[in-house]
Amino acid sequence: MRQTRILVMDDHRLFVETLAVRLAMEPDIEVLPVAHDIKGMLAIAKTGRPDVVVLDLMLGSVSTVGALQDLLDRCPEARVIFLTAAQDVSLMVQAVRSGAVGWVPKSVGADQLIRVIRTVALGGGYIPSRSLAELLRRLTTGDEVAEAEHRLASLTQRERQVLSCMVDGLGRSQIAESLGVSVNTARTHTQNLLNKLEVHSALEAISLAMRAGLRPSVPAA
Structure with missing residues (x-):
């Protein structure tokens, strides 16, 4: 029986x-040493030559999508699955465009994850059915949407939360209250996201966010 070499990072x-122990119980799966950060993941990938890599999407507030190119440069044959609690389709689009072939919610059971790993190892892919239509729509839209999604992918998780509040029409003090931070902290996050998005005003940031698919969480009265 051919074994599939798996590298897991979280x-x-x-x-x-715990996940590594469960995966190692399968007779057709060989689990490489686990990684806890991007540097360790890249080092193990270079020597272990995994067939499938299962990555946590967020390390703190940092997205691991940016490390995908480095990983695939070292292991071009590796098939990458993101295992994540995030449900942001914009991040999913960025991950797929960067070379990922699977996106698995952390709410699934181990048996389903193992089925996905086997499917991916055989050349398939996996996207949750509830997200597939929106993912395909965004992947087939024009360059303007792709550019907006690319810019949003540079934001930290907290900056994305601030941007979502801005899309909801909240002012700075309301954003601070909603996120449980000081007004100064909210101001700093706002300025950082404006710089990363390469825009000069909140209105431009909101317009860019809506091109990328963000919508107000509560419809305006």
């Missing part, structure tokens, strides 16, 4: 080590 040590 910064929650108990979770990733």
